Amino acid sequence: MPNDFYFPAVALGLKDSDIVKDFMTKTVNTTVEFKFQITVPDLKPAPQVAFFSARGPYRITPGLLKPDVVAPGLNVLAAWMPNREAAVARSDNLVSDYVLLSGTSMSSPHIVGVAALLRMVHPDWSVAAICSALMTTAYTKDNTSGPILDMTAGEAGTPLDYGSGNIDPNRAMDPKLIYDLGVQDYIDFVCSLNYTQEQVRFITRRSNYTCTTSNFDINYPSFMVILLYKFSSQTFKRVLTNVQDLPTVYHAVVEAAIEMNVTVEPQVLSFGPKGSIQAFTLRVDVDLRDMKPKIGYLGNYGHLSWVDEEPRHVVRSPIVSAFGP
Template sequence: MSINFFCFSSFCQTNTLNPNLVKGKIVVCKLENDNVDRIQMRVYIRSIGGVALIVIDPSGQDILFNFGIQATVIDQEEATELQTYISTEKNPVARLSQTFTLMSTEPAPAMAMFSSKGPNIVTPDIIKPDVTAPGVNILAAWSPVALGSAGGQSFDYNIISGTSMACPHVSAVAAILKACHPSWSPAAIKSAIMTTATMLDNTGSYIRRHPDGSQAIPFDYGSGHINPVAAIDPGLVYDFNSNDVIDFLCSNGATSAQLKNFTGEAIFCKNPPNPSYNFNYPSIGVSNLQGNLSIYRTVTYVGKGPTLYTSQIEFPTGVNVSVVPRTLRFTNTWEKLSFRIDFTPSKTSNGSFVFGALTWNNGIHRVRSPIALNVVSLQG
């Protein structure tokens, strides 16, 4: 449809516009910052008679939501063109066309600006996030009684962005893996999802941050973007049980009273506790590397038939990494083999982390674990 424009109206805050000028018009509003209540914006515009909304997002994130009225989102460059058009035309009009799905957008995936990032401030030897998953402009079922988050309107579907939408994707993959492998532990399922994730986008380049295009790091995407098909057949998994979790909690200062809250029974930590960097996690982190260090991991073979895995290293800047043994030979399913990773730093990392990876490869499966090291000193 074609409708006359109302002029640019800045941030469109409640009670800042003249309803007589807005009624029956398309209203152009600019987001003041990332914390603007977009739902309240469109509720206000609709309440004073606006029939459509153009939202200017200067950050270029293109984050959508259920507008409740006909609407679109544009970036600052497009906004400049629009402003020029409105200011030079006596009777500017716009045509709102039928929406369509744009397939094979490149590059994708990309890390959203609002995505939660590491390092992990609670348990710093664990790289966070674990993985990344689709979480921007996700159209999904919505409870029609959830009126507060829908501007007082009842919807069966909504468009949401954030971890709330990425989490269901990962949960679905976990459910698929549990259906395919009923005997797998939660740790094995988590490992399969993490070690088969990818750091590459659909152009074959490393995943980048949106909107500036800078290269992302494990503190942005963890082990990478989930790959459900690969996760079904990971080859190896890093498994752990409740005793391993207790050791990990002990290494992070948990008291006997706190452990009893978890387990319901009296538990006393080893003295000294097993270091948290030795927790059998699918990623490898050392937040306080002082000189040479050896850490340990155990993998469980979940494939079929004899096979040989060879270690491959992506070296963190300024750190030599070696794996002992360099190869792992498996004969039977559920066989467990352990290995050692030796870190030898040649320079400090000046308070920041350096990144690499360890991959076990048998020619069919690539079992990849990111490495994050904060080299504090060269002497232990």
Template sequence: MSCPHAAGIAALLKVARPEWSPATIRSAMMTTSYSTDNTFSPIQDIGNGKPATPLAIGAGHVDPDKALDPGLVYDLKTEDYVNLLCALNYTMKQIQAITRSSSYVCSNPSPDLNYPSFIAFFNANDSQSDLILTLTNVGERMTTYVSKLSPMEGLKVRVVPEKLVFTERYEKQSYKLEIEDAPYIDVSK
């Protein structure tokens, strides 16, 4: 049932904020969602009765009121999706079939999307993954955002810069997310 609810909320947001792109609407819904139930306990995974992981719960429970004023959003353009397809080695014929256009070229292939969630890949030769993400201020006024990280077992994560100051609506600023694979060491022994 989440699909019709999310689609309905997206439609309501589009009516309230007609200037927002589909990516902006998705970002607003994802970044303002919550992961607690009506008792303020973590939402449970129905399969095992334990707190749901991000892979089980996704972004969380959508809050339409908060999504109307998310503050910051991650926006995307069609070219960003084409650059992803190029990085995934899709042929121009396949890209044209998907986009229904022959006007796109693979000038800037990139496996990274400016998206509110991500997966970091590591290989044997490289234990660090860096992402450059861009935020757009959709708020009305000057505001400052400071990064807050939750520790993750086996990873070292850093945001550079740690603070972004926005002075106007629709201003864009970028930050780098550095993720380093840190070997897990059992210190309980």
């Protein structure tokens, strides 16, 4: 029996279909009522990373962890263009006002909608601030309290599958701290990608840009180490902005695989009132020299969490090491 439908439909097994056909041939002027199944809220385990979801490392910029986050995108019932083919049954084109669709085109509206809500709550936030709020508040546990699963392997996923995790709109409204970016930060990043002057001008829409301060280590809410050898080391510089109304103190908490040595300086950040900033550096040393070879090895991962003492807010970022694509 098929399990993928692209428009509202009813599927019958062989036994039930024989009963229906017998009824239709023996009964005149019958009517049929369809009762569509309501949303099932307690499906477990959920969420999961769909088999078609793109994985990292990102080929264009491997040193920037992708995906950022994940959102619902599998078999989403969505509005469809009227009078446009939704499916084909033999030689007939079937139309519908709604179809079931999957992919980035379904998950991205969820992200955009949540981002629009965040802009309403925080009209002064930049795009980077909204992105940071979504990433640092995302969750990586499913509704059974286990790790989010990768549907392809049926095993626990990694940040190369889901980035920072599945978005949590309510928590994103109050992220406490954000990794912010300005226009020049983006220009510096684009300049570091070895584009031509004409390409940089086209991307930035500016003719008076300068690449004197090009910087690949953009102030992003994640940390990605591309492994070139069995021992690799990289230092990241980041700046956090306090978006709370009151001064606050946060402590660094690191979770990492045994092959990763992660150090953070300073380990305590003291923020003044709303808008105050604090900088820190994070160094990652990855040593695979004693590791037994693994088939399909992609890398290790961990997390950096900035945690306050009361009532224990957590600002979380993934730390990932992997061989380049």
